[in-house]
Amino acid sequence: MSKLTLKDIAAHFKVSISTVSKAINDSHEISQKLKAKIQKFAQENHYKPNKVAINLRNRSTRNIGVVIPNILNYFFVQVLYGIEQVANNRGYNIISCTSNQSIEKEAKTLELLSYGSVDGLIISSVATESQIKNHAEGMKELVDSQIPIAMFDRVTDLIDCDKVIVDDFEAGYKATKYFLDTGCQTIAIVTPIDHTEISRLRTEGYRKALKERNIPFDEKLILPVGIDDDLEFLLSFILNDNQIDGILAFDEITTVKVMTIVKARGYQVPNDISIIGFTNGQLSKYVTPSLTMVSQHGAYIGETVASLLINRLENKEVSEPFETRIVKTSLIVRDSTRKIPMD
Amino acid sequence: MSKLTLKDIAAHFKVSISTVSKAINDSHEISQKLKAKIQKFAQENHYKPNKVAINLRNRSTRNIGVVIPNILNYFFVQVLYGIEQVANNRGYNIISCTSNQSIEKEAKTLELLSYGSVDGLIISSVATESQIKNHAEGMKELVDSQIPIAMFDRVTDLIDCDKVIVDDFEAGYKATKYFLDTGCQTIAIVTPIDHTEISRLRTEGYRKALKERNIPFDEKLILPVGIDDDLEFLLSFILNDNQIDGILAFDEITTVKVMTIVKARGYQVPNDISIIGFTNGQLSKYVTPSLTMVSQHGAYIGETVASLLINRLENKEVSEPFETRIVKTSLIVRDSTRKIPMD
């Protein structure tokens, strides 16, 4: 009834457990006849070695924990997809957990996983720098727990580990430059991830592009939006008070919403107002007009971060210095921006 | 350097391992003084009980394996989300694996997981009935392996377990009826999941609705599309040869594509051609016109299937008969269908 173990087989043949173990692993120490008998029996009775026991003996689980802020966000799903590809190829399973933007849940999850269910962790933290400092005990413990970690996208200097990040500065710069090159002058930013390093970097890139054209930076054009905020209401201030001709939004769903609102207020996209957004997911291609987006190459990021982690797991002796890979973004030009004038 | 174990602590205090174990678990068998000392030491040195060892002893992992066809499909992500909610609440972690529509990978994954990494499995199989029969050995072994299973959406009679399915028959019926009630007469079906039971049931519902209005069923109006097929090309035949005024598509991305193609060919949606699709995901709300969709309540399905499985895991003695829950769909009416005439 319950699962078949080596012991059961041993009892059945009246031999020792070690003999059965060797027979099943086809060791030369066991005679052909006996091996054949045992192997046949094991096969017929669906013997499966107990992985937990093997894990205990090997002191490894071949599991990798992945903690992401939100599984309903297409970017993270893409990364997860990439992680799974290489992990499975290299014989690891993924234990994925979402923190749902909750720092408490993230901390709890990390603690749980660090109890030995996984060989390593891949994290994109919901916490901001300051929050990490507050929850420093938890994070500190995690690092102390010696479990190899790799981070991506939402990383922090407070943790020393391999990292894969997006070149968000350049992304902000490139997007802004594209606005300027297509004749836009007054560009607003809508960020649902204010207070994150990512948001800061993109904005820095934006400022650099403006500066190159001697356009003064205007704080009022940066619009942070909370998760429950009324986007239409907030956006109306910016649209009313300024002569906006470009909007840069920091995630896909926000970009689509912004576009819908702008259209509803009678603006033409892209002629009156151009729009560029972050994360080239499933939405942006099919809305009308289709949206020009910054692709962060999520799957590639996932593959990279998984490779980094697994390499480290499998070369425990050679402790190379931690590595930070920066992946460039691409601008996928569609119909929410004007064409670059040919001359 | 390596992880702290009970043995290390025992050595440090020159007591036995069992004493340390009891002290850390705050057993009354240990004196307050000693407990205090040991607990303090454990805390300061970040002692974490080794979960693998505990799992071995308890003969349980508190992991649930989830195998879904495609993580980039929003319906499955929603289900996964629902599963994770209840699983985490009840103290389980999720090991998620995607089969990427590959039967081989699905079989391999299931075999891997059945080796004892998980206490139970939640499956939505990519395999069709006939394929399961071919791969029957694998599936049979899985069932033989005694590991509790729950299936959802893509289920099969060949496996006896708890199931959560969508009322696809009724969904097909309701959608078709809505077409008819809004004046559509000639309704095509576009199915990217032909040969699945789900597709068959939806089509049955469609036929029932037609029959009620004495509209003959026309095989030519059913358009199966493969994953790499040129949808526009295939669709053109149907559009050219018939006076279509309604199209029912069986997944979200296909629905959006159909709408785009139909619009591009100069038809008005919904006036010339109405469109209803399956899976109320992120896309359908934001495309133009927004799409009337059949919501399958993915998160709810996930919650339900996880509850069923965990209940079974935790009541091993009382082996209740397997249960099949049928969840009703809802029609989310938007702008790709005409209004129901008021009288």
Added chain:
DNA sequence: AAAATTTTCGAAAACGCTTTCGTAATTTTT
């Protein structure tokens, strides 16, 4: 045929933990 070698198997330890049970030491009860 004796010696040397090889083959074939089993005992035991180890992975890290929990728990039962036994026992010495301490405290309480009579």
Added chain:
DNA sequence: AAAAATTACGAAAGCGTTTTCGAAAATTTT
């Protein structure tokens, strides 16, 4: 003060494997 009860700890078994080492049995070599 002796008996009874309680407290405080340790030994050992067990969860299911793998692996090292020892030893008996079979085979080969002299």
